[in-house]
């Protein structure tokens with residue numbers, strides 16, 4: 001029997017998207033950037049080559065099966081263990097999704113390839129495009145995003161502006177701030193200038209509340225991020241989640257034994273592993289994503305951790321669970 005490929009995961013919780021099915025269309029870690037804050041770790045070699053990294057027909061079969069189970073979701077989000085616009089048939093995939101369902105389709109992208117007309121044409125088919133922009137000047141861009149040598153900030157900003165002119169859907173721009181890397185006065189002024197040119201419908205501010213590729217990344221505190229939000233204008237909103245539960249994990253596991261039928265337990269465990277392969281998650285992320293109670297989640301986490309399938313990482317007093325690979 002051939003091994004089933006899991007292109008689809010979730011629905012996972014998202015502050016921006018509610019409950020969202022994710023579709024992972026590029027393998028770990030095919031990306032144009034090597035961001036210092038990436039939750040997936042370092043990019044071994046950045047690329048700008050577009051290819052069919054995952055077969056569109058197989059992705060659509062998997063989605064069709066998932067939709068039959070009628071789990072409620074607000075969005076289908078095309079993402080990847082890297083940059084999804086590197087997939088050469090992104091447009092065909094979005095068309096295929098729209099033939100299967102009316103759920104809103106979002107593309108989560110670092111925006112670096114939107115200067116290419118064929119990438120803009122593919123993204124045009126989505127309902128929401130969520131690009132990132134963490135710098136308005138070349139030096140900061142290189143420091144925070146460590147781009148492929150084909151990419152410059154000038155191209156990224158002009159690509160985003162062109163896309164804005166053509167695209168009738170929603171553009172939600174995410175800006176990720178790291179203390180002392182892109183928080184200087186001039187750096188924020190150049191981001192503001194870029195944002196005014198791009199004219200996104202929403203601007204979402206984030207910071208390093210989860211484990212990052214580089215260990216010495218400092219997140220901003222909530223007040224500092226809010227002050228930047230006010231400076232960037234009225235469409236700007238802080239989305240970083242500063243409210244993660246502090247770890248009282250072992251005592252919870254010791255004292256609570258969840259009752260879960262065996263069959264459901266094994267499928268939940270595999271969904272949990274699939275979720276953690278994409279990104280580290282807190283206990284509340286897992287509960288919301290898999291629609292299970294904390295007791296159940298802790299039981300699965302405990303079993304999988306004992307077998308070496310889950311690692312625990314602490315960042316700024318918060319507990320995250322992640323896959324060892």
Ligand code: SF4
Nearest residue numbers: 031033035038082110
């Ligand atoms: S954060 Fe996104 S864009 Fe940056 S390296 Fe990771 S996958 Fe690529």
